[in-house]
Each structure stands twice: as C-alpha cells, then as structure tokens.
Amino acid sequence: MSSALQDVHRAGIPGVFAEVRDEGRVWRGASGVADVDTGRPVRPGMRQRVGSVTKTFTAAAVMQQVERGRVGLDTPIGTYLPHLVPGERGRKITVRMLLNHTSGIPDYIPYAFPSLKGWDPAHASPESLDDNRFRRFRPAELIELGLSAPPAAEPGAPTGVYSNTNYLLLGQLLEEVTGMPAERYITRHVIQRAGLRHTGxxxxxxxxxxxxxxxxxxxxxxxxxxxxxxxxxxxxxxxxGLVSTMEDLNRFYARLLDGRIVRHATLAEMQRTVPVRALDGTTIDYGLGLHREDIPGCGTFWGHDGTVWGAGTLSLTRADGRRQMSVAVNLMRWNELDSSGRPQPHPIDGALETLYHRALCGS
Structure with a gap:
C-alpha cells in the first residue's frame, strides 16, 4: 500500500492519504505534501472537504424521515415544497427521483459558475471560481438556477442524470419536515449517531x-x-459541503451498511440502483445516495466519491463490511482537455487505479 501511495504522489498529486480496513485490521498512510510552498507533509488523519460523499449523509437523513412516516419516497416533491417546485414538475418529480438523480432537473453549477462555459477549453476560464470564493449562496437561489435551465431528462427516465440541484432540494425537504436546518439535523441524527468525531x-x-x-x-x-x-x-x-477524515468515512459506511444509521429494510431501498450519467459523462450504478461498484474477483462495494475545488475523495465498503477504503487527494482536474473537451489520459489516472485495486482487493 505504501508504494502505491507513493506512486500516486510521483505521478503528480502533491499529497495523498488513505485508510484501509480489512477484517478488523487498519492501515493508514500518506505520501507527499500538504503545502507545496512550505513542504509541510500530508498526514493520514488530516481533514478533507469530501464533496459529494455528503450525499450519502443527506440521503440517510431523508430515509430516517421516511422510516418515521414524515416523508414518502414516491410522494411528489411539490407536496412538501410547492414554493420551490411548483406546477407540473412538482407533481411529477418524487422524493425517490431526487435521491437517485432521475428527476431530470439539471445541475445548477454551470450557471453558478458561468465562466466554466461547459468546460469548453476554447472559452472557459477560472474567473467564476475566484468570484465565488467568499460568496454566500442561498439554497433557493441555486435551486432556481437548476430549475430554470432546460431539463436534462424527463422525470423518471430509465437513465438518470447526476445533479447537485436534487440534493439541495432534499436539504430543503429535511428543513421543512424536521423544523430545523438540514445541516443541524444531519449532524445530530447521522454524524453523531455514527460516532464521528471529525466530521461536520x-x-x-x-x-x-x-x-x-x-x-x-x-x-x-x-x-x-x-x-x-x-x-x-x-x-x-x-x-x-462536508469536511471529514478517512477514518470517519470508513466508520460511517461500516455503520450504515450494518443497519445502525437506518434499518436494514431502508438500506435495501437505498441499494436499489438505476443507471445514472455522471458529471464526467460516465454511467454509474446509483441508488439512493449510494454508488455501487462491482470489482471482478473482489466483490461488490458501496460508497460514494466526491470532488470540490482542489479536493477529491473516494470511500468504498464491501457489501459484507469486511473491506473498506477511503482515499483523499489534494489536486483535482489534472487532465488536460482535447479540442472537443474530453479529458486526456494522465499518469495520475493509472496510479490511482492501481492504488484503489490494491486497497480493495489486497495484494
């Protein structure tokens, strides 16, 4: 494992850190630097912005409300949030469709960051990233950007389209049915229930x-x-939006898959997958806030990946809970684009693939 981490660093990632669990044994490691200017080393226990791994936490919180009868999975979202999703859309799009990205509502990010221009290499620029660094967005403002854009698909289409707008709506749903900010509810009833000490x-x-x-x-x-x-x-x-550690992520997914965050029957509902087109154009098997990964010879894994500006995370747990991996890197979107906007291969890609396989399948 140490050599695989070092290979990721040598391939171009400034710093990479991970925790792997195998039937009670725990390995933690890191390679590279946390600061390229000072040379400060990266450490296994560092906190990380874990990006869309947050979606599993939000989905678990919503499913707790389903268990309590306050939310219906197949109830139209307009029943709960008519002011945010009015009219025909509010009647057609269900809570389940938000959770598994089959709502057809497009992602708001291209509109909140207009200089990205759909990643068109001839016209895109990082200007919006700097403009929004200290900007305070309201969820309703971002949701409106997504709802005002041309639909990505029909509600309930066989193949979903990944969209952050769905999970901001689910945050507003939690606020509506619990009477408290979604972040506070998730902290009390998911993060604290899982016994996480460095997540928030x-x-x-x-x-x-x-x-x-x-x-x-x-x-x-x-x-x-x-x-x-x-x-x-x-x-x-x-x-x-969450910050966490690799240790906390492994603990969270172990307890989720063991039925300690939601009931086993609820977890089975979360593991009903549909094909979803991800932001990078690939198709993934997506449940309700959970991504399924089948690795030949190693088994079926559940978890999520996540990226924000400058940080990437992947956390996967085998279905039997006996093998886990959480990995963080401190560089994102390292691939250059060709003239059509497609990412070109980079040595980092292969090094990460080798690391993931070794962590999930053993040597």
Missing part, C-alpha cells in the same frame, strides 16, 4: 483542524494549480 459542515470558509491545502488545475486552465482550501461551501451545502 464548516461554519465559514476555512477548514478547522489539521488539513491540506487543496489545489485546483481546472483541466490545465490554472497553471500552476491554485489553492482553494479557503472557500465558502454554501455553493454545495447538503450536496457536497
């Missing part, structure tokens, strides 16, 4: 506690990569 929603643009700087290359548009570790995370909130 940031209360400002800075990460509290030991953490790495987070470098964004934006597909070669930012050279050298720029540090975005100080950033107001209201642009993703209940969709991708």
């Amino acid at each position: 929603f940031p209360d400002g643009p800075r990460v509290r506690g030991p953490h790495s700087r987070m470098y964004e290359a934006l597909y070669g548009l930012i050279d050298p990569p720029r540090d975005y570790s100080v950033y107001d995370m209201s642009w993703v909130s209940t969709g991708a």
Whole structure:
C-alpha cells in the first residue's frame, strides 16, 4: 500500500492519504505534501472537504424521515415544497427521483459558475471560481438556477442524470419536515449517531483542524494549480459541503451498511440502483445516495466519491463490511482537455487505479 501511495504522489498529486480496513485490521498512510510552498507533509488523519460523499449523509437523513412516516419516497416533491417546485414538475418529480438523480432537473453549477462555459477549453476560464470564493449562496437561489435551465431528462427516465440541484432540494425537504436546518439535523441524527468525531459542515470558509491545502488545475486552465482550501461551501451545502477524515468515512459506511444509521429494510431501498450519467459523462450504478461498484474477483462495494475545488475523495465498503477504503487527494482536474473537451489520459489516472485495486482487493 505504501508504494502505491507513493506512486500516486510521483505521478503528480502533491499529497495523498488513505485508510484501509480489512477484517478488523487498519492501515493508514500518506505520501507527499500538504503545502507545496512550505513542504509541510500530508498526514493520514488530516481533514478533507469530501464533496459529494455528503450525499450519502443527506440521503440517510431523508430515509430516517421516511422510516418515521414524515416523508414518502414516491410522494411528489411539490407536496412538501410547492414554493420551490411548483406546477407540473412538482407533481411529477418524487422524493425517490431526487435521491437517485432521475428527476431530470439539471445541475445548477454551470450557471453558478458561468465562466466554466461547459468546460469548453476554447472559452472557459477560472474567473467564476475566484468570484465565488467568499460568496454566500442561498439554497433557493441555486435551486432556481437548476430549475430554470432546460431539463436534462424527463422525470423518471430509465437513465438518470447526476445533479447537485436534487440534493439541495432534499436539504430543503429535511428543513421543512424536521423544523430545523438540514445541516443541524444531519449532524445530530447521522454524524453523531455514527460516532464521528471529525466530521461536520464548516461554519465559514476555512477548514478547522489539521488539513491540506487543496489545489485546483481546472483541466490545465490554472497553471500552476491554485489553492482553494479557503472557500465558502454554501455553493454545495447538503450536496457536497462536508469536511471529514478517512477514518470517519470508513466508520460511517461500516455503520450504515450494518443497519445502525437506518434499518436494514431502508438500506435495501437505498441499494436499489438505476443507471445514472455522471458529471464526467460516465454511467454509474446509483441508488439512493449510494454508488455501487462491482470489482471482478473482489466483490461488490458501496460508497460514494466526491470532488470540490482542489479536493477529491473516494470511500468504498464491501457489501459484507469486511473491506473498506477511503482515499483523499489534494489536486483535482489534472487532465488536460482535447479540442472537443474530453479529458486526456494522465499518469495520475493509472496510479490511482492501481492504488484503489490494491486497497480493495489486497495484494
């Protein structure tokens, strides 16, 4: 494992850290630097902005409300949030469709960050990233951007389209049915129930506690990569706003899959997958806030990946709970784009693939 981590660093990631669990045994490691200017080393226990891994926490919170009878999975979202999703859309889109990304509501991010221009390499720029660094977004403002854009698909289409707008709506649903801010509910009833000590929603643009700087290359548009570790995370909130550690993520997924966050029957509902087109154009097997990964010879794994500006995370747990991996990197979008906007291969890709396989399947 140590050599695989070092290979990721040598391939171009400034810092990478991980925790792997195998039937009670725990391995933690790190390679590289947390700060390219000072050479401060990266450490296994550092905190990380974990991006869309947050979606599993939000989904678990919503499913707790389903268990209590306050939310119906197949109830139209307009029943709960008529002011946010009015009219025909509110009647057609169900809570389940938000959870598994089959709502057809497009992602708001291209509209909140207009300089990205759909990642068109001829016209995109990082200007919006800097403009929004300290901007405080309201969830309703971002939801409106997504709802005002052309639909990505019909509600309930056989193949979903991944969209952060769905999970901001689910945050508003939690607030509506619990009477408290969604972040507070998730903290009390998911994070604390799982016994996590280093996980939470940031209360400002800075990460509290030991953490790495987070470098964004934006597909070669930012050279050298720029540090975005100080950033107001209201642009993703209940969709991708959490800070955590690799140890906490492994503990969370172990307890979720063991039926200690939601009931086993509820977990089975979360594990009913549909094909979903991800933001990078690939198709993933997606349940209700959970991503399924089948690895030949190693088994079926559940978890989620996540990226924000400068930080990437992947956490996967085998279905039997006996093998777990959580990995963090402090550089994102390292691939350059070709003239059609497709990411080109980079040595980091292969090094990470080798690391993941070794961590999940053993040597």
